[in-house]
Amino acid sequence: MRPHRTPAIVLAAEPAVAAESAPALGTLPVWKLEDLYPSSTSAEFTRDLEKAEKDTLAFEAKWKGKLAEAAAATGEQGIGAALGEYEALDDLLGRLASYAGLTYYSDMTNTANGKFFGDVQAKLTDLSGHLLFFTLELNRIDDAVMNACMDRDPAAGHYRPWIVDLRKDKPFQLEDRIEQLFLEKSMTGAGAFNRLFDETLASLRFTIDGEALPLEATLNLLQDADPERRRVAALALSATFKENIRIFVLVTNTLAKDKDISDRWRGFEDIADSRHLSNRVERDVVDALASAVKAAYPRLSHRYYAMKAKWLGMDTLNYWDRNAPLPESSDRVIPWDEAKETVLSAYGRFAPEMAAIAGRFFDGGWIDAPARPGKAPGAFAHPTVPSAHPYVLVNYLGKPRDVMTLAHELGHGVHQVLAGAQGALMCQTPLTLAETASVFGEMLTFRALLDQTKDRRERKAMLAQKVEDMINTVVRQIAFYEFERKVHTARKEGELTAETIGELWLSVQAESLGPAISISEGYETWWAYIPHFIHSPFYVYAYAFGDCLVNSLYAVYRQAEAGFQDKYFELLKAGGTKHHSELLKPFGLDATDPSFWAKGLSMIESLIDELEALDDTP
Structure with a gap:
């Protein structure tokens, strides 16, 4: 997955896996977060947090309202110098945010970690508010003036790619106080619902043969060689998701509406345009990718799963058999x-x-x-x-x-x-x-x-x-993208129920997986655990x-x-x-060429051809 700057303190190493399998895996490493800070209460962390506040306020006092003037200057009073100071602040704030986030992701059920993460997020959001003026003010400088500045001042010219990139945001930029409000409210808005999702998911337990397992271990059972173990794991996943579905429905509705409000204020035409902008990719390129993959469903997933059903001696696969190992697969644990x-x-x-x-x-x-x-x-x-x-x-x-x-x-x-x-x-x-x-x-x-x-x-x-x-990387992710498009489009007409979201989920899954996979009751809730839908709307096409x-x-x-x-x-x-x-x-290579995606998909098809040939070989 694409990373983000909000994952912080090294925790004592816990047993890597259940005791019976730990010896087979060997010694598993844990993070050495001391490379960032010794601990959340260390003098180093406190010092940098204080420095971040001091330097941020000083930067604001020095440059706010003066960037147009700086564009005509060079040296310590020029845009290049301001950008150098801004970059140093970005690195410092990013270090603090990374440490807090990585600590939190080490154990999201630890209340001390949650408080630390939340407090640091709040502080950094406040400081970011004092820096918000910089990019907004830069984008108000006339293009000709900024180009002349970068040509004249080597320090500013160094940041030319970043400045040119930043100016692509200009048409969607709002008045300064509105941008400030959006930023400050993000922590109690989208940020809060992101955290609710993370902590809910981390706390879920799935009962397998009387044992309560976390999500990762339960999902792992879907790759078990025993079909009954796969079935029991799938039913456990469905049962727990259903018990908690109201929370996931609330989070999804809230974040979809939050995004719709933001898109409307900023003037984005399509529900995914903000993602395309941040990805610096054209909408027609993504549309061509999605269309090519959808057209290839029958040649890829439909064809492959039909072959797999035959290998497993089944007319159709249950949805929990999708990632089942083949009889030829080794069950050896890899140290x-x-x-x-x-x-x-x-x-x-x-x-x-x-x-x-x-x-x-x-x-x-x-x-x-x-x-x-x-x-x-x-x-x-x-x-x-x-x-x-x-x-x-x-x-x-x-x-x-x-x-x-x-x-x-x-x-x-x-x-x-x-x-x-x-x-x-x-x-x-x-x-x-x-x-x-x-x-x-x-x-x-x-x-x-x-x-x-x-x-x-x-x-x-x-x-x-x-x-x-x-x-899983191409077909499944484009299906995810299509599901998101359906959800965000439907949300514009009003709040969505669990049944409605489930129907949208099943429709795209049936289309992408094909007739060789039987989608039965219980699978309608499996959209709930996908973090990309929550943290990074429309991110998923990046995988494909x-x-x-x-x-x-x-x-x-x-x-x-x-x-x-x-x-x-x-x-x-x-x-x-x-x-x-x-x-x-x-x-x-040229991603704007319509044949580009066909070339990439043809490699998957060629591997399926090779599998079919091996299957026919005595």
């Missing part, structure tokens, strides 16, 4: 050290520099791997700030998919390390390209393992898992964008002569300084 070696060796074969950067995550305490109660579910790579280093969160349970998740998040981490040289203002990559390095890291790891596999049955199991992962892009990129790599790695590292190092069209041009 952490083996997962580490697998990913680093795959990275190293592509480029030693890539493996060296990823190795720092293992050696430096930059990874939190144990699955434990209260910890954030899923996985992410958090960039923190350029003056520090990223952190990766996974919930490692020893499944093959966990190894691929590790490869994915380390791809993000490598990207964040390389882009960090651009500085706090220009290191952030738009979401559409932020998934490039992560999906590419997965592909490198998969191909390395596949090349080493000679046994036909093992190869079939590996190919099937990869196809499923790609379907990244997967299709990487499929095309990987095809170029397989055919390329020497020099591909250098161009690839230049892409990652660019951070947010270049548009996707400029970054892809050296590889001969």
